[in-house]
Amino acid sequence: MPSALPYVLAATFLVPGILALLIRDPCRSRVVGFGGGAVASFLGLVLTLVGAMREAPVRIPLPAPVPWAASELFLDGLSAFFLVLVFFIGFLVSVYAIGYMKEFDARRRGQAAPLLLNLLLLSMAFVVSAGDMLSFLLGWEAMSLASYFLVVLNHEKREARQAGLIYLIATHIGTGGILLAFLFLVQTTGSFSFNGFATVPISDPAILCATFWFALLGFGTKAGVFPFHIWLPYAHPEAPSPVSAVMSGVMIKMGIYGIVRFLFYLLPSPPASFGATLLALGLLSGVFGVLYAIVQHDLKRLLAFHSVENIGIILIGIGAASLCQATGRPDAARLLLVGGLFHVLNHATFKALLFLGAGAVLQGTHTRNIEKLGGLMRGMPLTGVAFLAGSLAISAVPPFNGFASEFTIYRGLWAAVGGAGTGGIYLAAMAGLALIGGLAVVCFVKVVGTVFLGNARSAQASAARDPSVAMEFPMGTLALFCLGLGVFPSIVLDRLMEITSFLSSAGGPASVAVPAAGGKPFTVAIALAIAIGGLWLLRTFLLRRNGQRAGGTWGCGFPYATPRMQYTASSFADPILHVFRGILRPHTTRTERLSGRFLLEVEHETHFHDLLENGLYLPVYRLFVRAAFQARRLHPGYIHLYLGYILGAVVLLLVFFH
Amino acid sequence: MKFVAHITLFILLGPLLVGVVRKTKAFLSCRQGASVFQPFLDLWKLFRRGIVRSTSASWVFDLSAPVVLGASLVLAAATPLWSREVPLPMHFILFLYLMALPRFFQTLAGLDTGSAFGGLGSSREVAVSAMAEPALILSFCGLAYLGGADTVSGMVAVVPPGRIPWRPEVILLAGTMFLLLLAENARIPVDDPATHLELTMIHEAMVLDHAGVDLAMIQLASGVRLVLFSAIVSGILFPQALSLPTFLAIPAAVVKVVLSGALIGAVEAGMARMKLSRVASYLLIATVLAAIALSVRYAG
Amino acid sequence: MNTITILLLLLGFHIAVTERIPTAIRSLAAQGALLALLPFLASPRPLWRAAALGFATVAVKSVAIPAILTHAVSRLEIKRETESLVSTKTSVLLTGVLSLSAFVACARFGLSGQDQLGAAAGLTLLFSGLLMMTTRVKAITQVIGFVVLENGIFLFGASSGSEFTLPIELGIFLDLFVAVFLMGILMLKIQRTFTHMDVRKIHTLKD
Known part of the structure; x- marks a missing residue:
């Protein structure tokens, strides 16, 4: 696979998005922006299906963002599977958005939607194909921010702003968890790439446990797993529907991707x-x-x-x-x-x-x-x-x-x-x-x-x-x-x-896709189709013979049924x-x-x-707010005090850390 | 040939079973009661009638009766009635989930007419069957474990090895399946098939707006489903009957179905309908029994 | 034997979940009658001992105690509903969890086949009897719970392989009978003194 392909794909996502910002006519901007996204997704889908799936694993080096760690795209079977998911849903949703986002035509903010959606799709593709920690986190953050801006696209509504805020806080707590989990891995293995992580097992059970729990916190928050699901019922309804479809259909699956990647690839032999x-x-x-x-x-x-x-x-x-x-x-x-x-x-x-x-x-x-x-x-x-x-x-x-x-x-x-x-x-x-x-x-x-x-x-x-x-x-x-x-x-x-x-295992079945005895969905589907079709024909025939007439729903003797009585x-x-x-x-x-x-x-x-919302998160939130109010006393606005803080900090640093 | 015989037997036994249940009930409450063949006459009558279709109904309503009967027949094709060889062997999970298809369409049809009765029946129907689901899965797991097979026909039809045929888990599972039979087929402690125009009913409220051909199909489907459950329960208790030669096995199957009809009738005559809020406890008991049967299985 | 054990278990469940006292008493009597069959099946020799035990069981558990309880119900004009501190659903759930834990516990004991089922069923009855005594409001249902508990011990004993020893068993019956009898009298006294049978309110006597 030529190494220029990822750049071409990124360009096909981003250029139409930027063009959509520049085009005045909202209708044309929509078609260009979302249409470009659809074309890019389709291209990505084809490339993944014919290229990455066959050739996996594929490695494509990237220019390093920092001098001490190399960056690369690493596409194995798992990544390719999630890439299919991103591009497939991305393609259909982009097509849908061409029609749906009409309602944002009157608003200037709507012009940004194509760029944000394309960015969201691109960043998700980047997340699942990232081969090292830094590119993964970069993609993850881009994904979180793009989706945040899409949630608050209806920013005139108070609910949307509130949902966006809850989402922003939740997703960053999650990112923190992921970062910590990765740092544990880096500390143990001394490597930044996923392949490096997988080679050295973590021997200390306490660190292994901590890594797992932080990863669970991070990916679980994104996926909407039960105790961390709190943002999900706020953010999904407030986002425009195609965005909800992408968020619910694909984006929360990035959390699942992370969990699978950690559990089955990065942490060798996790405990039961x-x-x-x-x-x-x-x-x-x-x-x-x-x-x-x-x-x-x-x-x-x-x-x-x-x-x-x-x-x-x-x-x-x-x-x-x-x-x-x-x-x-x-x-x-x-x-x-x-x-x-x-x-x-x-x-x-x-x-x-x-x-x-x-x-x-x-x-x-x-x-x-x-x-x-x-x-x-x-x-x-x-x-x-x-x-x-x-x-x-x-x-x-x-x-x-x-x-x-x-x-x-x-x-x-x-x-x-x-x-x-x-x-x-x-x-x-x-x-x-x-x-x-x-x-x-x-x-x-x-x-x-x-x-x-x-x-x-x-x-x-x-x-x-x-x-x-x-x-x-x-x-x-x-x-x-x-x-x-x-x-x-x-x-x-x-x-x-x-x-x-x-x-x-060694003697394991090569394919157990279809159970050996009975339960082939295909057979059952055919049987159902024949049975239902046959009975439908029988019904049509009998009704033609016996007659059918339209009448009101039987109200059991009560007249004047209204739709409100349904x-x-x-x-x-x-x-x-x-x-x-x-x-x-x-x-x-x-x-x-x-x-x-x-x-x-x-x-x-x-x-x-929500039981958790009232029982757990709200008290924690109140505590946090109270603490913040206490902390506010520390900055009353006197510049002399701030200079004093700096002096104190310098003294403390010098005393404690030679 | 065998396929046709299997399905035909199910279709014929359905109304017969309903007739037997009604007759037993009448007999136990010292009434004469209609002939056991009355349901056949009713169906014949309904099949020749036209329908009044509600003006609020959509194509979902029209499709409901064929889907309900069609899916029930496909389920019947997987159930061993007189032989362990069935036309369409089916994994037990697939079997259980396929039961949701007719339920989905029937409850939708109940809502489609825009009548409060339909909605009421549908709402209760889905709630009851949702709560019955864990018990069903667990008892089917138990049966599959006993029978050592994961198809419905395989697991029911295998004689469990052991000193005595009725080991405790067999009895427990048969009992659980009987409780579930009553719940899933709208029989008495859960629903009352004989009431009309009561706010307490479930199944009958749902099909209130079905008439003629549609009603006939739905009643036939109810009969088939009742036979299906009876066949499973009696298959658990008398698996030997399934390995008889065909000319003996078919009469044996008929006898088994008639007997279970009598049993259902006796239960219906002897009990009152539970209030709806107790159904959850009833189904919870079924779940616990199934779990106990499984733990007996594990222990023993 | 297995069939009897299962039936005992089912009756135990029935007693635990029914909301009507007379029904519970009837099931209790049925349980007693079934228990009476156990000596014949578990250790039938010598026959006279099994017969004596069976007879005693029937006499005490399915005749005398139900009679006392029925008498108490009609005499005290107790309302027919069993009242419970927890909902029926919860008590079913608790009984289920307890019985599952009984089965798991018995699997750990390493008993085999039949014995294990009996032991587990006995333990389940014991648990559900205790649960009934803890969660029920009325004194009479607590008595029923107590008898269920005793039945559980009997079943457990019968299944754990030990021989029935006539004097001990008869002694236990006597104790049980006296206990239920005394509780009956006490209930009568409580009823007369406080005009109700709500055990929740007895704590007011603590001073």
Whole structure:
């Protein structure tokens, strides 16, 4: 692979972005900027698929940013897989953005969006292909900043500024963690490159543990793992929808990339406790994510909580893989890691699709509140079909792709159960995964049912129409991929088996992509298609013979049913809320206005506060603010005092450090 | 040929099982009751009727009945009824997740008509089945462990080796599966299939707006699913019947299904419907039992 | 034997989760009757000893104690609901966790097959009885919990392979009977004195 290619690719991303800043006409600027991003992503995708995937590992030296450490791009199978992810979603989202970002035309700030989005995509590509610590951190920081500016693109809204601030703080705490983890590695190995890290194992268990925990803090924050997920439900809804799609579909996966890179490449033979920790965090993220998602009414916030859930599922796969590796079951470990990575790709596909669909709904109706929607299947049939496909995929309904990867994880867990001793952990993980799957079905039946089916609950909802082709094309493509990857999972699974071949035991299977006996998704999909198609024809035939007429929904004898009397999303979620109220802790306020004995008005409000937000982060934040106020006394504004500080500092330095 | 026989048997046994359940219930409450073949007549009637389609409904509503029946038939094709060889062997996880497909569409159809009853039924249906999911997975894991196979047909149909056929984990798993059968098929302690227009019902509220052909397909699918669960429960308890020669195995399968129908009927006659908030405890008990069965398995 | 053990376990669960006192008493009686079969299966020789133990078990556990409890319920006009400090869901969850830990613990003991199941079931009953005594509000449900606990010990003893010794077992029955009888009388006294049976409020007596 010629070493000039990365520069060419970077230029194709950045030049159109800069051009978009210069072009006056907002429409043309959009087409040039986002169109350029799409072309660059497509180019990158082709290059990765035909070049890097085949030739991996590829090394391309870069000019060193600092004199004492060499910099390079290092592309192995894992990097190439994540590169595919970045470019694939990047391409479709850029196309979508051409149509969607119209709403920013009136604002000058909107002109910067193409450059920022392209920069975000480029920096993510750089992160996954970085071969040393410095370029990795450089890419990581560029990615964080670009995404921060994209979150606050709607900076007139207070919520957006607040979300941006929370995100900025969270992501920098995370970067700090990653930096510390890397520094531990540098201290032990004396090298800055990833290959150097991998050669020298850390012998001191305390340092190994510290490295892992700092890396977990850093990458976990980016990925939105349960205790560090706090920024995610703020930032994702406030960003423009294509940006949410990139952030949720791809950017949080950079955290997963980091965890996999550390656990399976940089830290040779990690102890079992690391894997167990990740598995436990995965289960917690999954269950909490989906439970909080069920009670949301804001479409994009709901999807954001589902990202927490799916990161949990991915972590279950990766954590269990590490655990199996540590306890000497490499075949199960390989299957689990493959499942986790496959879910990374699948989640990117369906979550990007869902966020793009949510964007189309938002553009059509100007509201994210699902209680105000309804019946959109009539006005937006294409969006509806695509969203339904994404919902089936995220709920892990076969034969869609969400199932394909969860199935692989299940099979890995099941293979791990087979060994005696610690089977209980894997069985608990299976039960947890099952609960998560069931709850995801609840959530997406709720979303599709209230947003797209039934009757419109507001005037905006009944006036909504399908968006432009630029927005429909990415959604349609993603929907096809949701089905296609579910029916033909072996396309990806075989590649992933190759990537993870370092895990296999000597006699391990070369390809376990499709279970030997039964369960070929393809066969089941064909059987389903035949059965459903046949019955559909039968139904059509019988209806033609027997007759069909339209009538109002049967109101059980009550006339005058209105759209407002439909089952609402909150009512729909109520049974689950009732069962899990110990965890969700709803705060309900009810005020009644009486006139004599007659009830005039009832106001009923239910709020959900994140358990961690109130219990952990808010007190810490308050403490911090209080400390900051105390610290403010130190600088009252007298210049003499400041000079005194300098004098004191110099004296102290001289006394303590010769 | 065998494939056609398998599916046909499922389709025929479904309404029969429903008839047996109703007859047993009537008998135990000292009523005459309709003939056990009444459900067939009902279905025949429904198949010849036209439908009134709600004006709020979209294509999802139209598609729901074929999806529900079609997916149930595909599931049936993986379930051993009278032989351990099934037309479509299926991994047990795939089997469990495939059950979500008909549920997804049926609950969506409930919401699609814009009626509060449909929404109510759908909401409860998904909640109940979500909470049943861990118990289902765990008991299927237990069965797979016992049977030493990971396909549904393989794991049910293997006689567990041991001194006595009914080892404790077998009994526990059969019991758990029976609890789940009642929960997943809208039977009495969880739902009441006989009530109409009650705010307490689940399944019936969801299909309130289905009529004619659609209703017939959905009722047929309910029957097939009931047979499917009965076949699994009786397969756990009497695996020997699955290795009989065909001319004996088919009558044996019919007898097993009729017997489980009688058992379901007896439970329904003897119990009242639980209040909805207790369903969670009920399913939690099922989960705990499945977990105990697994730990017995591990211990023994 | 296994079937009986499983049934005992299921009845134990039923007692632990039911919300109605008469139902719990009925299940308790059924448990007693099942326990009476154990001596015949575990150590049937000599027959007269097994018969005597079985008879005593039935007499005390499925006739006398349920009778006393039923009498107490009707005499004291206790409301039929068992009241608990924790919700049903939580108590199911706790019982489940306890029983799983009982099974894990028994697996560690290194007993084999049948014995292990019995021992674990016995331990589970013991735990759930204790749990009932800790979490229930009414004195009568605590008595039920106490009897479940005793049943657990009996089952554990029967499964751990040791022989039934008639005098000891009979002595235990006598103790149990007297204990339940005394508790019945005490409940009556408490009821008369305080007009309620809420154990939560007894702590006011501490001075």
